[in-house]
Amino acid sequence: MNTILLDKLNGISTSRPPIWLMRQAGRVLPEYRKVRASAKDFKSFVKNPDLASEVTVQPVDILGVDAAIVFSDILVIPEAMGLDYEMIEAKGPSFPKVIESIGDIQSLVCERDIIQERLDYVYQAITQSKTKLNDRVPLIGFAGAPWTIMAYMIEGQGSKTFSKAKKWLYKDSKAAHLLLQKITDATIHYLEGQIAAGAQIIQLFDSWAGVLDARMYREFCIPYLEQIERTLTVPSIIFAKDAWFALEDLATTSFDAVGLDWGISAEYAHSKLGSSKVTQGNADPCFLYADEKYIQDRTREMLREFGTNHIANLGHGLYPDTPLDGVKAYIAAVKAYQYEV
Amino acid sequence: MNTILLDKLNGISTSRPPIWLMRQAGRVLPEYRKVRASAKDFKSFVKNPDLASEVTVQPVDILGVDAAIVFSDILVIPEAMGLDYEMIEAKGPSFPKVIESIGDIQSLVCERDIIQERLDYVYQAITQSKTKLNDRVPLIGFAGAPWTIMAYMIEGQGSKTFSKAKKWLYKDSKAAHLLLQKITDATIHYLEGQIAAGAQIIQLFDSWAGVLDARMYREFCIPYLEQIERTLTVPSIIFAKDAWFALEDLATTSFDAVGLDWGISAEYAHSKLGSSKVTQGNADPCFLYADEKYIQDRTREMLREFGTNHIANLGHGLYPDTPLDGVKAYIAAVKAYQYEV
Numbered sequence: 001m002n003t004i005l006l007d008k009l010n011g012i013s014t015s016r017p018p019i020w021l022m023r024q025a026g027r028v029l030p031e032y033r034k035v036r037a038s039a040k041d042f043k044s045f046v047k048n049p050d051l052a053s054e055v056t057v058q059p060v061d062i063l064g065v066d067a068a069i070v071f072s073d074i075l076v077i078p079e080a081m082g083l084d085y086e087m088i089e090a091k092g093p094s095f096p097k098v099i100e101s102i103g104d105i106q107s108l109v110c111e112r113d114i115i116q117e118r119l120d121y122v123y124q125a126i127t128q129s130k131t132k133l134n135d136r137v138p139l140i141g142f143a144g145a146p147w148t149i150m151a152y153m154i155e156g157q158g159s160k161t162f163s164k165a166k167k168w169l170y171k172d173s174k175a176a177h178l179l180l181q182k183i184t185d186a187t188i189h190y191l192e193g194q195i196a197a198g199a200q201i202i203q204l205f206d207s208w209a210g211v212l213d214a215r216m217y218r219e220f221c222i223p224y225l226e227q228i229e230r231t232l233t234v235p236s237i238i239f240a241k242d243a244w245f246a247l248e249d250l251a252t253t254s255f256d257a258v259g260l261d262w263g264i265s266a267e268y269a270h271s272k273l274g275s276s277k278v279t280q281g282n283a284d285p286c287f288l289y290a291d292e293k294y295i296q297d298r299t300r301e302m303l304r305e306f307g308t309n310h311i312a313n314l315g316h317g318l319y320p321d322t323p324l325d326g327v328k329a330y331i332a333a334v335k336a337y338q339y340e341v
Numbered sequence: 342m343n344t345i346l347l348d349k350l351n352g353i354s355t356s357r358p359p360i361w362l363m364r365q366a367g368r369v370l371p372e373y374r375k376v377r378a379s380a381k382d383f384k385s386f387v388k389n390p391d392l393a394s395e396v397t398v399q400p401v402d403i404l405g406v407d408a409a410i411v412f413s414d415i416l417v418i419p420e421a422m423g424l425d426y427e428m429i430e431a432k433g434p435s436f437p438k439v440i441e442s443i444g445d446i447q448s449l450v451c452e453r454d455i456i457q458e459r460l461d462y463v464y465q466a467i468t469q470s471k472t473k474l475n476d477r478v479p480l481i482g483f484a485g486a487p488w489t490i491m492a493y494m495i496e497g498q499g500s501k502t503f504s505k506a507k508k509w510l511y512k513d514s515k516a517a518h519l520l521l522q523k524i525t526d527a528t529i530h531y532l533e534g535q536i537a538a539g540a541q542i543i544q545l546f547d548s549w550a551g552v553l554d555a556r557m558y559r560e561f562c563i564p565y566l567e568q569i570e571r572t573l574t575v576p577s578i579i580f581a582k583d584a585w586f587a588l589e590d591l592a593t594t595s596f597d598a599v600g601l602d603w604g605i606s607a608e609y610a611h612s613k614l615g616s617s618k619v620t621q622g623n624a625d626p627c628f629l630y631a632d633e634k635y636i637q638d639r640t641r642e643m644l645r646e647f648g649t650n651h652i653a654n655l656g657h658g659l660y661p662d663t664p665l666d667g668v669k670a671y672i673a674a675v676k677a678y679q680y681e682v
Contacts, residue, residue, distance in 0.1 A: 161627075161657070163630075166625070167630045170628055170630045171631060210583075213604050213606075242551075242583070245606070263551070264586075268586075285502075286502075286504050286507040286510075286511055289508045289511045290512060291512075319502060
């Protein structure tokens with residue numbers, strides 16, 4: 001097996017940085033779009049382990065990345081807890097019913113057996129992906145971070161400000177903590193099942209971290225992230241997008257690596273995380289619109305700046321219109337890079 | 342006249358921090374909503390100097406803020422340059438035609454006489470506001486920063502990623518610079534007219550600064566911001582939202598004050614800007630959902646942290662559902678605060 005990503009997370013030296021890309025199993029690949037077209041809608045796609053495992057493995061075959069990440073969605077957790085959602089094409093998720101009261105929070109399910117039973121289709125997708133990968137590269141499992149899941153449960157959709165969700169933090173912090181704890185419990189059970197099914201690395205996505213600030217992140221996010229991490233028996237990565245203000249707090253958690261968005265320079269990351277913490281990222285997905293020469297030069301510069309404790313990735317998921325040539329040029333530039341000895 | 346804001350910007354000592362709020366002339370006030378309802382739509386509201394000046398002055402009368410800011414929109418500049426837009430209720434701006442080619446950029450108007458003639462309605466709103474203010478507090482004029490205006494001109498609406506606009510920066514930086522220069526020229530002419538009409542302070546809003554990074558901001562934003570600032574004959578404020586990575590570069594510009602979003606701590610701001618640069622901000626608008634005691638305590642803490650070179654404001658505009666009681670509690674807490682001597 002290509003163990004370069006696991007080695008990096010385990011502190012074993014490698015000759016070059018590992019690379020995988022957020023949303024590598026996605027619209028950027030024509031092969032993905034073909035499989036996607038065969039499913040009725042996004043949710044039946046996610047819930048079909050045959051199709052989900054097929055697109056999980058595609059980027060390994062087609063792009064030669066150093067890891068696969070199971071094709072799924074962070075919103076399977078609210079659904080398993082009792083809050084159904086719809087995925088509306090070219091618009092995003094939408095929840096017909098949202099959390100509006102303490103009663104709504106109390107009625108959410110977070111029992112181990114129910115969560116694991118309801119999310120069995122994810123475990124099947126993991127098992128099938130493992131078979132198809134046949135030990136070529138490790139498989140990453142994932143979940144949304146509690147704050148990001150809470151934000152969706154209250155807003156019912158994406159938002160520029162997430163002011164409805166944030167209102168709870170300012171007005172009723174006790175209820176907010178209750179909700180965050182229930183999401184945390186459900187997530188712990190969910191990830192236990194992912195690891196049992198074969199996930200070899202876990203990444204948490206805190207997509208809406210950036211609407212908070214250091215104080216709020218310290219109170220409402222860090223403790224729950226750490227609770228989850230401590231139950232994981234495989235290497236872990238936390239990606240808190242736009243949470244530049246929280247890096248010092250994230251450095252104190254037990255996550256093996258910290259994902260970085262493109263706003264964060266290597267110098268800033270090292271000053272806040274220390275040089276021994278593994279970083280992951282952080283090229284701007286838009287840099288893949290540039291020509292090959294630009295991508296090569298910028299990649300080398302980025303890898304030099306981040307040094308040896310770094311996993312090459314992007315600062316956000318691939319955009320649907322990212323040119324495949326740019327993606328391939330980035331991966332090739334990382335694979336051609338050798339650490340100076 | 343209450344000169345506390347002008348004094349702060351001019352380096353003259355004051356006994357307390359000045360306060361005004363972004364979007365203080367807005368839906369948070371029932372009196373605003375009443376005037377707004379009398380206009381056919383948002384754009385005819387902006388273009389009606391009687392109505393625009395009426396809502397400009399409302400927050401001075403009702404909330405007792407230390408400055409008025411002329412009621413207008415940053416998108417009047419693309420329109421004056423030849424790109425019309427519509428404002429769609431509860432959705433935001435939408436441009437029927439967007440910039441797609443060099444030819445589109447070349448056909449944009451930025452001549453002084455045309456820009457000033459087309460934006461005469463803003464100058465009339467300023468003149469009428471000055472009459473209604475009767476020298477009680479200073480009047481702030483404003484414009485969008487060139488990058489933010491460029492982003493709208495290319496995307497045609499708000500965006501989570503602004504990837505279409507950013508694609509120009511990566512793929513055709515020469516065309517991007519041409520567009521930014523034309524917007525800069527038009528903005529300089531526009532602001533010259535605002536100052537001639539009576540604006541006593543100018544704020545630039547770089548609302549989409551946060552999708553860039555330090556390198557991109559240095560190349561595509563700072564030079565144009567500085568070109569504009571150097572033509573201003575009144576004190577100036579730059580608010581680059583979410584551009585925590587650009588504070589060191591903003592510190593090198595001639596702006597008299599730097600607006601900060603709520604993610605930025607006083608400690609971080611001082612470390613990047615130096616303690617002599619005036620800061621403005623930066624309470625989270627969501628903190629106004631909290632109870633009076635919380636608002637009072639947090640306000641005092643914030644003002645203590647930011648010190649004497651600070652203008653109290655928010656880290657973003659007021660949200661339409663912000664409780665008026667919270668707004669009043671914040672203003673009262675700032676006005677009750679006295680610097681330690």
